[in-house]
Amino acid sequence: MNQEQILAQFGPREAMEYDVVVVGGGPAGLSTAIHLKQLAAEHGKEISVVVLEKGSEPGAHILSGAVMDPRSLYELFPNWKAMGAPLNQPVTEDVFLFTTETGASRTPNVMLPQCFQNEGYYIVSLGNVVRWLAQQAEALGVEIFPGFPAAEVLYNENGSVKGVATGNMGIGKDGEPTENFQLGMELHAKYTIFAEGSRGQLGRQLISRFKLDDGRDPQSYSIGIKELWEVDSERHTPGLVLHSAGWPLDNDTYGGSFMYHMENNQIAIGYVVGLDYKNPYLSPFEEFQRFKTHPNIRWYFEGSGKPAKRIAYGARSLTVGGLLALPKTVFPGGALVGCEAGYLNASRIKGIHAAIKTGMLAAQAAYEAVTSGRQHDELGAYPELFEKSWLRAELNKSRNFKQWFKKGRTVATVMTGIEQFVLGGRMPWTIHRAKPDHVYLKPAAECKPIAYPKPDGKLTFDRLSSVFISNANHAENQPPHLTLKDPSVPVNINLAKYAGPEARYCPAGVYEFVKNEDNTDRLQINAQNCVHCKTCDIKDPTQNIVWVAPEGGGGPTYVGM
Numbered sequence: 277m278n279q280e281q282i283l284a285q286f287g288p289r290e291a292m293e294y295d296v297v298v299v300g301g302g303p304a305g306l307s308t309a310i311h312l313k314q315l316a317a318e319h320g321k322e323i324s325v326v327v328l329e330k331g332s333e334p335g336a337h338i339l340s341g342a343v344m345d346p347r348s349l350y351e352l353f354p355n356w357k358a359m360g361a362p363l364n365q366p367v368t369e370d371v372f373l374f375t376t377e378t379g380a381s382r383t384p385n386v387m388l389p390q391c392f393q394n395e396g397y398y399i400v401s402l403g404n405v406v407r408w409l410a411q412q413a414e415a416l417g418v419e420i421f422p423g424f425p426a427a428e429v430l431y432n433e434n435g436s437v438k439g440v441a442t443g444n445m446g447i448g449k450d451g452e453p454t455e456n457f458q459l460g461m462e463l464h465a466k467y468t469i470f471a472e473g474s475r476g477q478l479g480r481q482l483i484s485r486f487k488l489d490d491g492r493d494p495q496s497y498s499i500g501i502k503e504l505w506e507v508d509s510e511r512h513t514p515g516l517v518l519h520s521a522g523w524p525l526d527n528d529t530y531g532g533s534f535m536y537h538m539e540n541n542q543i544a545i546g547y548v549v550g551l552d553y554k555n556p557y558l559s560p561f562e563e564f565q566r567f568k569t570h571p572n573i574r575w576y577f578e579g580s581g582k583p584a585k586r587i588a589y590g591a592r593s594l595t596v597g598g599l600l601a602l603p604k605t606v607f608p609g610g611a612l613v614g615c616e617a618g619y620l621n622a623s624r625i626k627g628i629h630a631a632i633k634t635g636m637l638a639a640q641a642a643y644e645a646v647t648s649g650r651q652h653d654e655l656g657a658y659p660e661l662f663e664k665s666w667l668r669a670e671l672n673k674s675r676n677f678k679q680w681f682k683k684g685r686t687v688a689t690v691m692t693g694i695e696q697f698v699l700g701g702r703m704p705w706t707i708h709r710a711k712p713d714h715v716y717l718k719p720a721a722e723c724k725p726i727a728y729p730k731p732d733g734k735l736t737f738d739r740l741s742s743v744f745i746s747n748a749n750h751a752e753n754q755p756p757h758l759t760l761k762d763p764s765v766p767v768n769i770n771l772a773k774y775a776g777p778e779a780r781y782c783p784a785g786v787y788e789f790v791k792n793e794d795n796t797d798r799l800q801i802n803a804q805n806c807v808h809c810k811t812c813d814i815k816d817p818t819q820n821i822v823w824v825a826p827e828g829g830g831g832p833t834y835v836g837m
Contacts, residue, residue, distance in 0.1 A: 277451050277452055277453065278451075279428075279444075282444060282453065282459070283459075286453070286459045287459065289459055289461055289462045290459075290461045290462065291462040291463075291464055292326075292462070292464070293324075293464050293465075294324045294325065294326050294439075294463060294465045294466075295312075295324045295325065295465065295466050295467075295646045296309075296312055296324070296326075296465055296467050296469060296642050296646065297325075297328070297440060297463045297464075297465035297467075297469070298325065298326065298327045298328070298469045298471060299328050299468065299469065299471060299472055299476075299478060300327075300328070300329065300330075300470065300471035300473060300616070301327050301329030301331070301334040301335075301406070301410060301420060301422065301471075302338055302471060302614065302631065303402070303405065303406060303614065303628050303631040304471040304473075304613040304616070304631035304634060304635040305327055305469065305471030305613070306327065306410055306413050306418075306635070307348075307352055307409065307631065307635030307636055307639070308613060308636070308642075309325045309327050309639075310412055310416060310418065310635075311635065311636045311639035312418075312643055313416035313417055313418055315639065315640065315643040319647070321647055323643065323647070324419075325417075325419070326418070326419040326463060327420045327421070328421050328424050328425070328426050328440070328442065329421065329422045329423070329424070330423070330424070330425030330426075330829075330831070331422060331831060332829040333407070333410075333422045333833075334410035334420065335402075335403035335404065335405075335406040335407040335410070335834070336422075336832065337831055337832060338402050338403045338406045338837065339402070339403070339590040339591070339592045339834055339837045340402040340500075340592075340627075340628065341402075341500070341502070341536060341544060341625065342400050342402045342626075343367060343397050343398070343400075343517055343536060344397060344400045344402075344405070345396075345624075345629040346363060346396075346398060347629050348630075348632035348633040348636065349361065349629070349632060351632075352632055353412070359412070362401065362404040362408055363398040364398070364400075365399040365400070365514060365537075365538050365539045366397070366398055366399075366515055367394040367395060367396075367397050367398065367515050367517050368513070368515025368516060369515060369516050369517065370392060370393060370394050370395075370517050371516065371518040371519070372388060372518075372520070372521075373518065373521075373522075374521055375521070375523045375570055375572070376523050377524070377570075378571065379571070379572075380520070380522075380572045387693075389697045390696055390700075391621075391623040391624045391674060391677075391692075392624075394517050399515065399517065399537070399544070400628075401837060402628060403834050403835070403836065403837050404836070421442075422829070423829035424442045424443075424828050425442065425443055425825035426440040426441070426442060426463075426472075426478055426825070427442060427443035427444075427824070427825050428440060428441040428443075428460075428478075429468075429478050429481060432609070434652075436607075436608035436609035436652040436653070437468050437482075437607065437608060437652070438465075438468075438652070439462060439463045439464040439468055440462075440463055440468060440478065441460050442460040442461050442463070442828070443460050443827065443828065444459055445457065445458040445460070445827055445828060446458055446827075447754060447755055448753050448754070448755075449753055449754065449755060449756075451755055454753070466645070466646050466650070466651035467610055467642045467651070467655060468609060468610040469610060469611050469635075469638055469639075469642065470482065470612050470613070470616050471612075471631075472616050473592075473614065474497065474592065474593045474594055474595040474615045474616075474618075474620075475593050475595070475810040475814055476616045477823060477824055477825055479612055480813075482607060482610070482612070483603050483612075486604075486607040486608075488603035488604040488605070488612075489603040492600065492601055492602065492603055492604075493597060493600040493709045493710075494597070494601065494709060494710070494711060495601045495712070496601060496678055496712075497550075497551045497593050497595055497713055497814045498530070498549060498551055498593065498594045498596050499551055499560050499592075499594070499811045500546055500548045500591065500592055500593070501546055501547050501548075501560060501561060501564045501591045501783050502544060502546035502588075502589070502590055502591070502837065503544075503545055503546065503586055503588065503742075504588035504589075504836055505543045505545065505586050505587065506542055506584065506587055507541055507542075507543050507576060507577060507580075507584040508541070508580035508582040508583075509541050510580050511575065511577070511584075512537055512541045512542075512576075513537050514539060515537060516535075516536075516537040517534075517535075517536055517537075518534070518535040519532060519533065519534055519625070520532055521533075521685060521689070522685075523567075523570065524563050524566045524567055525563060527684050527686060528685070529549070529550065529553045529554070530549070530550030530553070530678070530685075531547065531548050531549040531560075531563070532547075532548055533545070533546065533547050533548070533567055533573075534546050534547075534625065535573070542836070543576060544837075545568070545573075546564070547560065547563060548594065549563060550681065551593070551713040551814050551815045552682075552713040552716045553717075554716050554717060554718045554723070555726070556723060556774040556775050556776075556780070556817075557720065557723055557725045557726045557775060558726060558780065558781075559726070559728065559780040559781065560781060561591075561742075561783040562726075562728040565731060565736040565737065566728060566729065566736070568735055568736060569729075569735065569736065577735055578734075578735065586745070587836070588746070588834065588836055588837055589737075589742040589743070589746050590746050590807055590837050591783040591807050591809040592807075592808075592809050592810075593810045593811055593814060594615070594620060594622075594627070595617075595618040595620055596620060596622040596678050597618055597678060597709070598618070598620075598671060598674060598675055598677060599668075599671040599672055599674075599675045600675055600676075600679070601618055602617060602618050602619070603617060605638075605662070606654045606655045606656060606659060607654060608652055608653055608654055609652040609653070611638045611658050613635050613638045614630070614634055615627055615631060619631065619633075619634050619671070621670060621671060622674070622678050623677035623692065623696065633667045634662065637658055637661045637662055638655065638658045640657070640658075640661060641656075641657035641658035641661065642658075673695075673696070673700075673702075674696070675703075675706060676691070676695060676705070676707040678709070679707035680692060680707060682709065713814060713815060714815055714816060714817050714818075714819060715817075717774060717777060717815070719773050719774060720774055720775035725775075739785040740805070742783075742784075743784045743805045743807065746807050746832040746833075746834065747832055747833035747834070748804070748831060748833075749804070749830065749831075749833070750806065750831065751826075752804065754827045754830075756801055756803045757803060757806070757823065757824050757825060757826035758786065758803050758821060758823060759821070759822045759824055760820055760821060760822075761819075761820045761822065762820055765818050765820040766778065766787075766789075766820070767789075767796075767797050767798060769818055769820075770799075770817065770818065770820075771789055771799075773817075774817055776789045777815070777817065778815075778816065781811050781812070781815050782811060782812055783807070783809060783811065784805040784806055784807045784809070785802060786803065786806050786812070787799060787802075787812070806826075806831065807831065808831045808832065810823055
């Protein structure tokens with residue numbers, strides 16, 4: 277039964293009216309809602325704001341390294357320290373390594389570009405920061421609906437965005453309503469702000485519908501994979517920030533590691549791989565596991581009196597195209613903020629401050645529009661405010677960062693050093709990017725298979741045991757949220773030409789090729805494993821896989837990530 281048939285039988289949907297609807301309860305969405313309420317209180321006005329969050333609670337689906345620049349948090353809450361914001365561990369030391377298989381060379385601190393200097397910043401659990409922001413939002417009168425993913429954009433007759441509809445609940449695998457069926461609801465707004473994060477389902481539709489990326493470079497993405505560990509205090513240096521580039525990736529593949537020493541003897545360690553990699557045999561998950569065996573890294577987890585313990589795992593895509601790939605961020609009735617648009621600064625490996633700042637800028641534009649009696653038009657003040665902001669200046673300094681990596685790590689390292697260290701971000705040139713990530717994948721016949729070592733279960737692990745500690749869960753009897761435009765493509769094209777890359781690029785073991793009784797191949801989709809990283813939606817070489825929001829509350833439940 278399709279949506280039209282469901283509405284014909286069970287409709288109409290209940291509708292709720294708001295001044296502003298915010299889709300996504302991450303730092304960008306919550307900052308939008310908070311600043312709207314702050315502006316209203318400051319001017320003695322009333323403005324109704326609701327935030328929809330697909331996770332079971334704010335922060336449940338949030339994953340980031342993360343080293344946080346508090347600049348925009350100071351703008352949102354100047355007294356955030358006294359308010360108890362969970363920024364507890366200041367950065368105490370920066371280390372950058374270039375790794376080979378057996379050793380590493382450290383970049384002298386005096387030669388570190390400004391983008392890798394983190395003095396004055398904090399190592400945080402972004403999930404905890406988001407939970408704190410949600411508390412502040414609710415205290416200001418923002419309504420937050422967790423477990424309600426926005427599944428559909430609603431439009432007015434003139435084509436402007438009217439709001440969104442949440443997904444239906446209680447639909448069985450066969451697409452038919454079950455005895456637990458509940459019709460989704462509509463949320464109408466004068467303006468709808470989309471803050472779904474990297475590769476948002478509705479944001480992708482809006483960019484296509486309104487041609488927001490016309491004239492921009494194709495967007496680029498990476499996958500970030502992260503583990504949280506408890507280690508012996510002898511191997512723990514509170515505030516240490518370590519990044520690396522090099523082994524195990526080859527010189528032509530963008531990527532690198534992070535290791536952040538948090539409070540309470542915890543270490544956040546992770547690996548980032550650009551999704552424009554070429555070899556279909558590459559597995560970002562396995563590259564991360566292999567990286568941990570490097571002698572300079574495994575020391576932190578082995579050989580001390582107290583065994584280290586892995587306590588959490590997760591993965592998420594990052595939108596890293598930067599300023600040159602930034603789409604138009606407004607359209608009739610709404611706007612894109614945070615990583616939905618792509619404001620992350622890849623050279624600094626930071627996006628939280630950008631998410632908060634863009635949420636505030638969009639809130640200012642929406643507040644002025646609502647209080648002046650406008651609705652459903654373009655919030656032109658938002659991009660104008662961005663163009664005048666410190667964030668725009670910051671992103672402009674690193675506009676070529678990701679583009680240089682198409683010329684290899686050596687050229688990228690040299691040119692980033694020149695642009696950031698020598699020129700201070702004042703470059704007379706701009707490097708453009710021509711192709712989206714998925715087209716870079718080469719046929720398997722042109723590439724060398726990669727033999728990855730088996731996990732030892734102590735330092736390195738398989739994907740299924742990793743997914744287990746992500747607390748990923750989806751209702752078993754629901755339609756798959758990993759959809760195929762053409763079910764024949766995975767075997768006939770992806771497996772035949774590219775050796776089935778979806779079985780390797782997914783960090784959660786969602787995709788596997790299995791044999792039928794007649795010895796033919798088929799793609800099995802284990803949707804219950806999905807951690808909502810969106811890698812499949814991005815990297816599938818034929819763009820045949822489309823990620824859609826599952827039933828409310830489904831997905832990972834990250835703790836401390």
